[in-house]
Amino acid sequence: MKDETCAALIADLGMKARRAAKSLALADSAGKAGAVRAAAAAIRDEVDAIYAANKQDIADASALSDAMIDRLRLDPARIMAIADAADAIADLDDPVGEIIKSWNQPNGLSFERVRVPLGVVGIIYESRPNVTADAALLCLMAGNAAILRGGSEAVNSNRAIHAAILRGLDDAGLPADAMQLVPTQDRAAVGAMLRAVGLIDIIIPRGGKTLVARVQEEARVPVLAHLDGICHTYVHRAADLDMAKRIVLDAKMRRTGICGATETLLIDRAAVDIAPAIILALLEEGCEVRGDVAINGMDRRVKPARPEDWDTEYLEPIVSARLVDGLDDAIAHIARHGSHHTDAIITEDGAAAQRFLAEVDSAIVMHNASTQFADGGEFGFGAEIGIATGRLHARGPVALEGLTTYKTTICGTGQTRG
Amino acid sequence: MKDETCAALIADLGMKARRAAKSLALADSAGKAGAVRAAAAAIRDEVDAIYAANKQDIADASALSDAMIDRLRLDPARIMAIADAADAIADLDDPVGEIIKSWNQPNGLSFERVRVPLGVVGIIYESRPNVTADAALLCLMAGNAAILRGGSEAVNSNRAIHAAILRGLDDAGLPADAMQLVPTQDRAAVGAMLRAVGLIDIIIPRGGKTLVARVQEEARVPVLAHLDGICHTYVHRAADLDMAKRIVLDAKMRRTGICGATETLLIDRAAVDIAPAIILALLEEGCEVRGDVAINGMDRRVKPARPEDWDTEYLEPIVSARLVDGLDDAIAHIARHGSHHTDAIITEDGAAAQRFLAEVDSAIVMHNASTQFADGGEFGFGAEIGIATGRLHARGPVALEGLTTYKTTICGTGQTRG
Numbered sequence: 140m141k142d143e144t145c146a147a148l149i150a151d152l153g154m155k156a157r158r159a160a161k162s163l164a165l166a167d168s169a170g171k172a173g174a175v176r177a178a179a180a181a182i183r184d185e186v187d188a189i190y191a192a193n194k195q196d197i198a199d200a201s202a203l204s205d206a207m208i209d210r211l212r213l214d215p216a217r218i219m220a221i222a223d224a225a226d227a228i229a230d231l232d233d234p235v236g237e238i239i240k241s242w243n244q245p246n247g248l249s250f251e252r253v254r255v256p257l258g259v260v261g262i263i264y265e266s267r268p269n270v271t272a273d274a275a276l277l278c279l280m281a282g283n284a285a286i287l288r289g290g291s292e293a294v295n296s297n298r299a300i301h302a303a304i305l306r307g308l309d310d311a312g313l314p315a316d317a318m319q320l321v322p323t324q325d326r327a328a329v330g331a332m333l334r335a336v337g338l339i340d341i342i343i344p345r346g347g348k349t350l351v352a353r354v355q356e357e358a359r360v361p362v363l364a365h366l367d368g369i370c371h372t373y374v375h376r377a378a379d380l381d382m383a384k385r386i387v388l389d390a391k392m393r394r395t396g397i398c399g400a401t402e403t404l405l406i407d408r409a410a411v412d413i414a415p416a417i418i419l420a421l422l423e424e425g426c427e428v429r430g431d432v433a434i435n436g437m438d439r440r441v442k443p444a445r446p447e448d449w450d451t452e453y454l455e456p457i458v459s460a461r462l463v464d465g466l467d468d469a470i471a472h473i474a475r476h477g478s479h480h481t482d483a484i485i486t487e488d489g490a491a492a493q494r495f496l497a498e499v500d501s502a503i504v505m506h507n508a509s510t511q512f513a514d515g516g517e518f519g520f521g522a523e524i525g526i527a528t529g530r531l532h533a534r535g536p537v538a539l540e541g542l543t544t545y546k547t548t549i550c551g552t553g554q555t556r557g
Numbered sequence: 558m559k560d561e562t563c564a565a566l567i568a569d570l571g572m573k574a575r576r577a578a579k580s581l582a583l584a585d586s587a588g589k590a591g592a593v594r595a596a597a598a599a600i601r602d603e604v605d606a607i608y609a610a611n612k613q614d615i616a617d618a619s620a621l622s623d624a625m626i627d628r629l630r631l632d633p634a635r636i637m638a639i640a641d642a643a644d645a646i647a648d649l650d651d652p653v654g655e656i657i658k659s660w661n662q663p664n665g666l667s668f669e670r671v672r673v674p675l676g677v678v679g680i681i682y683e684s685r686p687n688v689t690a691d692a693a694l695l696c697l698m699a700g701n702a703a704i705l706r707g708g709s710e711a712v713n714s715n716r717a718i719h720a721a722i723l724r725g726l727d728d729a730g731l732p733a734d735a736m737q738l739v740p741t742q743d744r745a746a747v748g749a750m751l752r753a754v755g756l757i758d759i760i761i762p763r764g765g766k767t768l769v770a771r772v773q774e775e776a777r778v779p780v781l782a783h784l785d786g787i788c789h790t791y792v793h794r795a796a797d798l799d800m801a802k803r804i805v806l807d808a809k810m811r812r813t814g815i816c817g818a819t820e821t822l823l824i825d826r827a828a829v830d831i832a833p834a835i836i837l838a839l840l841e842e843g844c845e846v847r848g849d850v851a852i853n854g855m856d857r858r859v860k861p862a863r864p865e866d867w868d869t870e871y872l873e874p875i876v877s878a879r880l881v882d883g884l885d886d887a888i889a890h891i892a893r894h895g896s897h898h899t900d901a902i903i904t905e906d907g908a909a910a911q912r913f914l915a916e917v918d919s920a921i922v923m924h925n926a927s928t929q930f931a932d933g934g935e936f937g938f939g940a941e942i943g944i945a946t947g948r949l950h951a952r953g954p955v956a957l958e959g960l961t962t963y964k965t966t967i968c969g970t971g972q973t974r975g
Binding site for chain 1 (some may be wrong): 582660662666668673675759800803806807811892910915916919923925929936937950965967968971973
């Protein structure tokens with residue numbers, strides 16, 4: 140398909156989504172929750188059709204890696220889990236209409252800052268078909284329309300899930316244009332979405348670094364995303380050894396493939412006597428340790444870290460580790476090598492913790508907790524559409540509230556300014 | 558200067574600003590307020606030098622229009638007013654460090670959402686030299702570094718004001734790199750700022766539509782701005798005639814050149830009997846009225862509106878005016894022709910007002926008040942760096958709070974996730 144054809148297609152989708160977004164913005168909480176629940180019910184009803192569509196995708200996917208096939212694969216249990224996740228979204232508090240702040244001016248004008256939906260959200264994702272439901276229904280619950288562009292390897296699964304969502308919208312009396320699946324797998328459609336200023340209000344990429352990098356590079360529409368999760372855990376000299384060991388093991392090893400996994404371990408030189416126990420525990424758990432000279436001396440299994448290790452998001456059971464000369468050195472290392480995602484200090488020294496929390500310039504900064512808590516569910520948001528490391532709009536896990544903006548309403552009694 | 562030279566220059570400025578931003582982010586309120594007051598004092602001290610520099614700019618500006626020269630011109634009273642405005646900024650409440658929200662999770666983790674500065678703000682402006690102080694010192698008070706690029710016609714004035722600001726920073730012990738004036742008038746420097754992703758966190762253009770359009774078109778860095786202020790005042794059928802007349806006159810005529818001035822007047826067909834009095838009042842005040850057929854019939858001085866009038870921001874004593882068929886038609890007109898800036902309804906009918914406030918998708922929506930209240934000062938913000946009509950981050954007048962973002966701090970007692 141030519142670029143102009145794709146642009147025209149996206150413009151058409153965008154205008155329809157914009158119209159639907161107007162109805163959604165005015166839908167009440169019960170109406171939106173009802174539509175999300177109806178979509179969940181339709182997904183359960185259509186479990187066989189979705190499973191069959193997914194089997195077709197798997198059959199077509201012989202060229203893919205095992206990891207990709209695992210992300211792509213659905214089974215009836217996974218499909219039911221998608222429906223359950225949708226029901227959980229319907230249970231969340233609706234942020235739209237919340238009065239964030241209200242105040243009066245001496246001239247009698249009364250001001251309210253009211254939460255409103257963002258508008259039209261573009262979701263660009265890869266092989267996980269559950270994103271079709273998870274992301275779309277989070278957008279819906281926050282009163283937004285969504286334009287969904289999934290990976291071509293999941294085309295049949297996405298269509299089947301999307302069909303169920305449309306049934307849900309229809310059952311709830313909401314317009315089908317509110318949740319649109321881009322009908323072509325042409326990559327030019329992604330480019331057209333990224334340039335659709337005025338039609339799409341925000342783009343949320345869900346997938347690997349290559350996808351996110353392309354989106355951030357090409358997009359003219361604002362993007363909510365994180366490129367890297369180079370998260371640090373810093374063991375301060377006043378750390379409790381047992382706590383430090385438990386947290387470091389969890390932060391690195393609980394799940395190594397998530398963006399909140401710790402990639403670099405910083406240990407105070409003044410805590411060097413507790414370092415070997417932590418390094419040993421990581422090695423015993425099967426973690427590869429790439430250390431500076433001091434860490435290298437602690438166990439012969441430690442490999443030497445190369446300069447690029449400090450800037451690497453492994454997403455694997457590998458950690459880079461070095462000694463630092465106290466709090467300032469740790470903060471400086473994080474400022475230089477971090478990705479403004481999530482960083483933690485382990486210490487019993489409250490003043491050191493406060494300085495770390497204040498001075499580390501990341502979306503999420505922690506004291507005595509595992510970086511793996513960087514997650515919308517763990518924040519109590521009930522879900523998340525992604526984690527943002529940009530500085531504007533929303534930072535950290537983004538859920539319903541991050542899918543809204545605000546307007547100011549002013550009520551007067553005839554006030555004029557002149 | 559070549560593009561690459563400009564890019565290198567801006568990269569150098571940006572890195573210095575980034576370092577300075579780190580100190581500013583940690584400066585306390587008293588320190589920042591002290592620096593802003595010291596800058597105000599230095600502006601007063603240097604009034605003669607600033608006045609002389611401005612006279613040089615005026616002398617060099619023979620090719621400019623009278624309106625531009627008026628924007629460019631300073632005199633001792635105007636310079637003192639710049640210093641007074643700076644003192645007013647120093648009196649504002651510091652938003653940084655504010656705990657926006659705090660909550661706990663059942664596992665004992667305690668969460669705080671804390672306001673932090675945006676980082677490095679790029680200000681691109683035209684001939685008004687007061688922006689050098691106003692914008693820079695608002696950024697400073699919110700803990701941000703600023704990179705300032707003023708119009709070439711104001712180069713001497715801007716340098717003189719900037720020198721005073723640097724004296725203020727120095728007196729207060731803050732780094733000079735926090736407030737940088739781009740040292741070249743080469744237009745390529747503007748392009749380099751717009752592409753300085755990672756060095757500049759946000760661009761705020763201050764000036765006419767051509768400047769804002771160029772910035773929005775070219776910028777890779779997020780932009781906080783409004784392109785148009787096509788503001789509407791809608792006289793509902795349940796409006797009080799006297800109030801409607803007073804508000805419409807103020808909304809259109811108090812100052813016609815500001816973005817919150819009403820450009821289009823919508824009057825209910827059901828209120829057609831009160832329309833002539835409003836139209837007449839506008840004409841008597843010297844406003845040109847461009848009306849639809851019905852408005853045209855009300856006075857022979859009314860000119861016929863052409864289709865493009867409904868999409869025009871006049872910024873002059875001209876108003877487009879038409880009858881609408883009730884609330885829905887008014888809301889539809891605003892959705893089609895508005896610029897999401899500020900729109901008002903005049904009515905005694907509370908239910909109609911509520912629907913208008915809910916359904917009009919603009920940054921500011923008003924009931925029984927003049928659209929000319931679209932102003933940071935009138936909002937009680939004490940100042941404004943601009944008005945934003947984008948959907949993300951900040952909408953409406955942007956002052957100190959809009960120059961901040963947030964991070965989440967999490968405090969635990971050794972929690973792990975696994």
